[in-house]
Amino acid sequence: MAYSEKLLDHYDNPRNIGSFDKNDGGVGTGLVGAPACGDVMKLQIKVGADGRIADAKFKTFGCGSAIASSSLATEWVKGKTLEEAEKIKNTEIAQHLSLPPVKIHCSVLAEDAIKAAIKDFRTKQGSKDKAAE
Amino acid sequence: MNSITSTSPNLDNRPKLPVYLDYQATTPCDPRVVQAMLPYFTEKFGNPHSRNHSYGWDAEEAVEKARKQVADLIGADEKEIIFTSGATESNNLALKGVAHFYKDRKDHIITVATEHKCVLDSCRHLELEGFKVTYLSVQQNGLIDLEKLKAAITDKTSIVSVMAVNNEIGVIQPLAEIGAICRERGVFFHTDAAQAAGKIPLDVNAMKIDLMSISGHKIYGPKGIGALFVRRKPRVRMEAMIHGGGQERGFRSGTLPTPLIVGLGEACAIAQKEMGTEAERLTVLRDRLFNGLKAQLPDIYLNGDLDRRIPGNLNVSFAYVEGEGLMMGIKDLAVSSGSACTSASLEPSYVLRALGVEEELAHTSLRLGLGRFSTEQDVDYAIEQIVQAVKRLREMSPLWEMAQEGIDIKSIEWAEH
Incomplete structure (x- = not known):
């Protein structure tokens, strides 16, 4: 399968590999996919005091397209507010990496991972707010 | 006459790239x-x-x-x-x-x-x-x-x-x-x-x-x-x-x-004339390959019986690393994978599934085929490349991370998609 240069670059030089402490209150963790399906993505965001995503990390078990999609997702969410990050569409990821049709689900998974990380962060914030009341 | 084709080593002892390790798919004409x-x-x-x-x-x-x-x-x-x-x-x-x-x-x-x-x-x-x-x-x-x-x-x-x-x-x-x-x-x-x-x-x-x-x-x-x-x-x-x-x-x-x-x-x-010597040579190369991988990588598994097997075949699952992602990391090796992502159907190998290999392991398999023109240099190069790629991808794998933390992957409720 012929992959685009952008995709190969993300596979060869993935951005933001790694993990944050998932128990850190400022961190949101999204874990999506399933080992039996051949792809699992863990995407984490660290939200700053200004409400913007200050940093992001990922780890992915999957094919080259899955690795590249999640690598790109961490790049794109950085500096965005949660509302902005939520608007990232899988189609934009697929288009940017020129994913072949059979690999579109990799970009869907990356979008899901962003949403799951934001949701996790908000849930943590919600419980913290409640505790403060 | 000793038949050596283009897959033979060249003068500086480096194999010709990509190294052909797909002899079950096809073989070059002698x-x-x-x-x-x-x-x-x-x-x-x-x-x-x-x-x-x-x-x-x-x-x-x-x-x-x-x-x-x-x-x-x-x-x-x-x-x-x-x-x-x-x-x-x-x-x-x-x-x-x-x-x-x-x-x-x-x-x-x-x-x-x-x-x-x-x-x-x-x-x-x-x-x-x-x-x-x-x-x-x-x-x-x-x-x-x-x-x-x-x-x-x-x-x-x-x-x-x-x-x-x-x-x-x-x-x-x-x-x-x-x-x-x-x-x-x-x-x-x-x-x-x-x-x-x-x-x-x-x-x-x-x-x-x-x-x-x-x-x-x-x-x-x-x-x-x-x-x-x-x-x-x-x-x-x-x-x-x-x-x-x-x-x-x-x-x-x-x-x-x-x-x-x-x-x-x-x-x-x-084949009839050379089968015996070829089988002996390939068994040595096959064992060198499998032992070389096992020595440097934990959590790898052979699929199929080792003894009742032709000398030129290995099928190995590299746990926590997806097969197609792995193949992209070993561009200089021509191999095939049992992973779903390499097939049009997006299903993992039905052969591995029939053995009872779990789906998550079936996704991590590579078939490594050796044959008449495979050399020791080919095998050593393959070991080096595969070990490097598996280590790199495991560092990127959330499943490897969980395994190292002692989390049982089966205990997690995955959303099958």
């Missing part, structure tokens, strides 16, 4: 095979069925010599060999030909879940026509359970088809035992020997095999040629699929492709 074929494209171009001049006679003589070379490799008589376009056609002809001929009395076929797609698909086709097919399961090592075979045979069974060697995991089925069971019950035994012929000793009489499919390009011969052994005593009858001039005992019409047949014959003759 240069000796090509040499034998060449005259039959040009000066000896005659139609082997032309009976009136020396062009035809020369071609016919070459075809009959090749027929004998193929027969000798498997202990058959040359009159029992039919040339076809390859093992896919041979398998189609054996199954459909026998099923159709005996359909008035028998309507049952037995085969195995791990057969090649062309056998399984032929059986599916026969099911649509109304035949009943039993797909035997395999044990964890990839071999069939002979008791299950015995239990599956009925007085309506016309043919049992069990492959000699599996194309993905290289395991060798107990052919002689299967042959004995089939002969005793009066059922024909067909074996797809595409991966076995020329690799392991085969004897159609000792093993009581009634039909055997052979492929040219799996044994350093050309693509587009194969053979089907069809036993004469006790006689196997078949309905032809391709009709025409009645060539090949009426089983397979069409002008015989003399150059390809000469190539297949030469490939069989070379």
